[in-house]
Amino acid sequence: MTLSFDSLPAEIYSCIIAQLDVHAAHQMILALTRAIPYSAIPRYELFRNIRIRRPGQVEELLERMKRDTIEINQRYKSPSEKEEAHYTSLSSYIQSFSLETFNTNASLVLDLLSLLPNLRELEIWIGPRKGTTRREFVLGIGRRRSN
Numbered sequence: 647m648t649l650s651f652d653s654l655p656a657e658i659y660s661c662i663i664a665q666l667d668v669h670a671a672h673q674m675i676l677a678l679t680r681a682i683p684y685s686a687i688p689r690y691e692l693f694r695n696i697r698i699r700r701p702g703q704v705e706e707l708l709e710r711m712k713r714d715t716i717e718i719n720q721r722y723k724s725p726s727e728k729e730e731a732h733y734t735s736l737s738s739y740i741q742s743f744s745l746e747t748f749n750t751n752a753s754l755v756l757d758l759l760s761l762l763p764n765l766r767e768l769e770i771w772i773g774p775r776k777g778t779t780r781r782e783f784v785l786g787i788g789r790r791r792s793n
Contacts, residue, residue, distance in 0.1 A: 698747060704745075737763065738763060742768075744767075
């Protein structure tokens with residue numbers, strides 16, 4: 647019996663990915679999904695550690711999460727099915743979030759953070775931005791802690 651990369655179980659790919667550096671894992675997963683499109687590579691690993699480096703990426707991620715929620719609401723009708731589906735939604739996969747840009751709308755970042763129920767690590771680079779006050783940022787963090 648000959649094994650190919652297409653037939654490997656998802657657990658083996660998960661073990662390989664777990665050995666990689668967090669930031670190198672994204673590139674490896676993308677390369678594997680392109681090279682072996684029908685394999686059982688766990689694509690949720692792409693969303694486990696999010697690293698925002700350009701201003702527009704916050705808006706893109708929010709749009710992707712909204713599409714995911716709309717899709718779940720359209721696909722499932724009963725409340726119990728919807729609740730179960732939300733446990734496997736994009737927002738539930740994100741455990742680490744890093745914001746490495748100063749030119750981002752603080753309100754959008756706070757909206758995004760409020761949608762991440764399983765967030766364990768948060769790294770935010772804080773810098774000058776027109777229209778964003780220190781008070782607004784502190785209020786947002788306080789709102790996050792109260793949830």
